[in-house]
Amino acid sequence: MLDRGRYLVGGIAACGNCHTPKGPDGKPIADRELSGGAPMDSPVFHAIPANITPDPETGVGKWTDAEIVDAIRNGRRPDGTLIGPPMAIAFYRDMSDEDVKAIVTYLRQVRPVVNKTDASTYKIPLPPSYGPPVTHAPDVVRDDPVAYGRYLATGLGHCMDCHTPRVKGRADMARIGAGGNDYSAPGGGTVTSPNLTPANPDGIAQWSDAQLKTAIREGLRPDGSRLVRLMAFDWYENVDDADMNALVAFLRSLKPAK
Ligand code: HEC
Ligand code: HEC
Known part of the structure; x- marks a missing residue:
């Protein structure tokens, strides 16, 4: 444990x-x-x-x-x-x-x-609750990389919290992964969460698996530019290969979004 x-x-x-x-x-x-x-x-x-x-x-x-x-x-x-x-x-x-x-x-x-x-x-009222209390959530089996990758990107890693557009404060799951949320960047300025769906040219369709993994683990894009440290690559560098493959499989399974 x-x-x-x-x-x-x-x-x-x-x-x-x-x-x-x-x-x-x-x-x-x-x-x-x-x-x-x-x-x-x-x-x-x-x-x-x-x-x-x-x-x-x-x-x-x-x-x-x-x-x-x-x-x-x-x-x-x-x-x-x-x-x-x-x-x-x-x-x-x-x-x-x-x-x-x-x-x-x-x-x-x-x-x-x-x-x-x-x-x-x-400045906004918090909801009375986040829904009916969760008392039990089952394990997600790893045989299906897309399903396990979804779990990594939602329940465990909340990637999709930042990378999914919001409607009335909630992630719009019909457009999961489409990006477009603004954040205060560490060190100043504003940074927008990119589109992680397999769309071309708006998303990551043109990126190879290796390029995606390098961006997630090292914060380095294919063009050599660096991601700001809002992305937790100081932690994601420890994600093992099996989990990284599942994450990539999940991203590639998303509905391409403009
Ligand atoms: C995106 C930023 C963010 C991440 C990631 C995050 N938290 Fe939090 N967490 C917060 C903030 C902000 C608060 C305080 C919110 C408030 O004051 O209502 C909080 C509050 C908490 C609290 C309540 C503590 C208290 O004394 O009130 C716990 C427990 C907690 N987080 C655990 C975790 C754990 C475990 C993880 C990882 C699985 C985690 N958090 C990931 C931002 C985060
Ligand atoms: C706290 C919000 C947040 C979380 C959580 C988050 N990201 Fe990001 N991500 C961003 C932002 C903002 C950028 C853009 C950073 C920049 O422009 O420097 C980004 C950039 C990226 C990029 C580069 C894409 C591009 O087109 O440049 C990839 C790939 C990515 N994130 C994947 C992930 C994955 C996979 C996870 C979960 C393991 C994740 N992100 C979790 C906010 C987040």
Whole structure:
């Protein structure tokens, strides 16, 4: 369980891309892993990724395993309040029982760091819930790379949260992967999530599998330009070959979108 949790949090799930503070080079500070990340701003929120280390006072040390699972999959804290965006609860709802338990097992043993994070502020009302409470989600079998790749890109890695256009604040799954969302780029300016569907020329139809993998793992495009560190390639570099093949198979299966 611990190995699986380490693999997921250190790779596809990339919780630390939001929850770990970063140094001046934009890379995560290892000995402050998951102790609370930089504030994230959008026109509707000033969100502060919480300290999720096992520190009992400023982290989640006093929460039970079930409470942490509930926070990740249902967005509900032990005190009943809801976790707001940009944490991708709508996607994490599909995280399997085994995988969410593995992630909690990993969280339990990271170094406890004392760091009191401020509350986030939202200019939009949060929904009363993210849907009927999830109490069970089955494992996704790996024999079908497209299905497993979908799970990696949604329930585990929330790629499709950023890369799917939004309607009324929700990902428009009819146009899954079509991109077009604006984000504040680390270091300033705005960056738009690209179209990852197999469309030509708007999407990634012209990219080879190897080029796609290099972009995801190293943040390097075929033309030699670099992706900003909003993309969690400091984590995705740890995604293994089988999972990377599944991710690519899934992207190639999407409906081409303009
Ligand atoms: C895109 C950024 C982002 C990612 C990725 C992310 N989170 Fe969060 N998370 C947040 C933000 C922001 C908050 C605080 C939201 C609020 O204040 O309502 C939060 C809150 C939480 C909380 C509630 C903590 C508390 O004390 O209130 C937990 C637990 C949590 N995240 C766990 C995780 C885990 C585990 C992962 C990886 C599977 C993860 N998060 C991935 C942004 C993120
Ligand atoms: C936090 C939002 C976010 C998440 C999560 C995310 N991406 Fe991205 N991605 C972006 C943005 C924004 C860019 C553009 C970066 C730039 O222009 O420098 C990008 C760029 C890319 C590119 C380069 C495409 C191009 O045409 O340049 C690929 C490929 C990609 N992402 C795949 C993925 C995959 C696969 C995942 C999940 C494992 C993922 N992304 C998760 C926001 C995200």
